[in-house]
């Protein structure tokens with residue numbers, strides 16, 4: 001699938017808002033007439049990607065991308081990611097199974113350069129497979145938690161799980177939210193310029209809908225009102 005709007009310059013949407021397409025997701029689903037694919041993940045964009053490493057009680061490392069991810073608090077710092085649905089072999093996804101066994105995880109920032117590696121870790125693999133080794137991704141030890149970090153990722157947040165919430169779910173699958181408190185932070189010196197994280201050096205990958213992603217476009221500053 002190619003990127004939608006490829007020929008249209010960014011921002012070249014019609015000035016006048018058109019009629020609304022309206023539907024109820026519970027009764028109409030996410031692909032009502034007029035839409036070619038499930039539309040939901042295109043409705044809140046761009047989203048950050050939580051590239052989450054976890055470890056099972058038996059020591060199998062799992063690494064998987066989650067775009068139902070975000071920071072949720074600053075003091076103390078907390079983040080969340082949402083394993084939705086089931087593992088291909090049935091039961092919970094490995095990340096969820098792991099945090100139930102070892103309630104710790106690491107957020108690894110996915111950069112543009114790491115996009116292929118990140119995508120490879122979304123493959124369905126048996127629970128006992130070490131996904132970092134299989135995908136050829138070098139691991140670095142964490143300081144306060146057992147799951148390792150992605151060595152090539154410029155930002156890692158070591159997290160301790162504080163809560164696992166059950167979300168409204170279909171009969172067959174379970175949707176959940178895993179909330180973690182950030183207990184150790186790693187920032188690559190190379191992305192700090194004049195005491196600030198430099199977005200150009202960081203080049204974080206953003207998740208759009210369908211199979212589309214975005215690199216950073218123009219970056220500008222907007223001060224808050226007094």
Ligand SMILES: Cc1cc2nc3c(=O)[nH]c(=O)nc-3n(C[C@H](O)[C@H](O)[C@H](O)COP(=O)(O)O)c2cc1C
Nearest residue numbers: 064065066067068082083084093094095122123124
């Ligand atoms: C960019 C991207 C974002 C994803 N976001 C989510 C997500 O938020 N929740 C989810 O359950 N799966 C998400 N997936 C799919 C999981 O990464 C995939 O199911 C993976 O195998 C996780 O399962 P595991 O924890 O069993 O390894 C995403 C995949 C990609 C490529």
